Amino acid sequence: MASLGRHIIVEYYDCAPEALNDVTHIEKSMEGAAEEAGATIINSTFHHFSPYGVSGVVVIEESHLAIHTWPEYGYASVDLFTCGESVDPWVSYQFLKEAFKAAHGSAVELKRGELALLTKKDFDIQQLRDEKSTDAGEPIRTRDIWFTERDDKIALSMKHNGKLYDQQSDYQRVEVYETQAYGNMLTLDGMVMTTEKDEYVYHEMITHVPILTHPNPKRVLIIGGGDGGTAREVLKHTELEEVVMVEIDEKVIEACKLHLPSIASALDDPRLNLIVDDGIKYVNEASDGSFDVVIVDSTDPVGPAEGLFSVDFYKEVYRILSTDGIMITQSESPRFNNKVFKEIYQVYRSIFGMDKVHCYLAYIPTYPTGMWSFSYSTKGSAHPLNGFDPAKSQAFSESNALSYYNGQIHAAAFALPNFVKQMIDQ
Structure with missing residues (x-):
């Protein structure tokens, strides 16, 4: 042996894009490639980046x-570095080529650590052991696999144990991850x-604020909300006579029934x-004044939810509201999506009136920046604070656990930081 290690720099071309964007598949493939070559795995760490791309190391x-993928190009870059003669990196090369369904690949092998240039040193091996080693000095195998949602400025990463659900619907990619800190997690695209x-933060705040401030709510319409959390909270108000929910993507409903049952518990409630239909179409066809509360529980203004952020849609919502009707929407993060946040309130006020649109805040750790906003737009005399009965709300909160x-949270949510007020009033 003339060197300490063999280093193969690999490129795979025309791979299956879905394989290169599946962090669990890549983790299993990379670990399989190591084991197939005769290596002993100590640790694996992998990150999936939204909307696409995976980085990781075994x-x-x-x-x-090590690997990084570009699913949008069907390309993966891989480093295979092995020491000694017991592991053959070319076995790993062939294994990964098949796992990623690569049309072709290229590789360059380098010798690392030329023995002719090295002098062996003496040291006490016992001083180098840590908690990742057994008493005998053998490595303890660990595993880290991460989901990362990011843009060009910020990112949120969560460690998880793998995917529980992964389907491409007619509208979006629907996935459920088993995270270690936040339980099962639904992602769309x-x-x-x-x-x-x-x-519970999102679902309680988008529902109870409007229903507990409407003078006589009887009919509620939910647009979106396929996870079922908003419907679950709405149905806690037993005085309601009708609750309609229109969700465009049945795969979202399926995923949440299977893997988020505590959230989706009301989806089978009689x-x-x-x-299951297009919420925009449903609103357009609904009768004038047919609902007391309309809750637009939408995703961000991309993909299937893009039409829910249009002036024409909100005009139609206004039309189908009853005399004292209330429209509630999630209105993005004032810290993260500044442009959309400002535009939303300009549009609502152009339809409902300047003094009829109110912003309130809640704090959700897994949403960008943690600060999230909701809009409260009223057609008639309803108001989020004037005439609000805190004792009634407190009793409702306690009786429903x-x-x-x-x-107190209800009132405090409408106390806005100065920078948020300025954004809305500009």
Whole structure:
């Protein structure tokens, strides 16, 4: 042996894009490539980046295997570095070529650590052991696999144990991850929608604020909300006579029933009229003044939700509201999506009136910046604070064992930071 290690620099071309964007598949493939070559795995760490791309490394006792993928080009770059003669990196090369369905690949092998240039040193090996090693000095195998939602300025990463659901619907990529910190997590096209641990903040605040301030709510329409959390909270108001929910993507409903049952618990409730259809179409066809509260529980203004952020749609919502009707929407993060946040309030005020549109805030750890906003737009005399009964809201919160909403939170949510006020009033 003339060198300490063999380093193969690999490029794979015309790979299957879905394979290169599946972090779990890549983790299993990289670990399989290491084991097939005879390596001993110590640790693996992988990150999936939204909307696409995976980076990761498998640390082996004999060195490492590292990867970064560009699914949009069907391209993957891989480093295979092995020490000694016991592991053959070319076995790993062939294994990964098949795993990624590469049309062709190229590789260059380098010798690392030329023995003729090295002098062996003496040292006490016992001083180098740490908590990642057994008493005998053998490595302890660990595993890290991460989901990362990012743009060019910020990112959110969550460690998970793999995917529980992964389907491409007619509208978007629907995935559920088993995260270690937030329980099962729903993502759509790589964006976090909801998690088991913090979902109650969003769902309680988008529902109880309008229903508890409407003078006599009887009919509620939910647009979107396929995870079921908004419907679950709405149905806690037993005085309601009709609750209609229109969700365009049945795959979202399926995924949440299977893997987020605590959120989707109301989707089979006989009191809920669940319609799988286009919410825009439903609103356009609904009768004038047919609903007291309309909750637009949409994703960000991309993909299937893009039409829910149009002036024409909100005019139609205004039309179908009753005399004292209230429209509630999620209105993005004032810290993160500044442009859309400002535009939303300009549009609502042009339809409902300057003094009829109100912003309120809640704090959701897994949404960009943690600060999230909701809009409260009223057609008639309803108001989020004037005439608000904190004792009634507090009693409702306690009787339903709510986790976030209460009378004090309701009032406090409308106390806006100065920078948010300035953005809305510009």
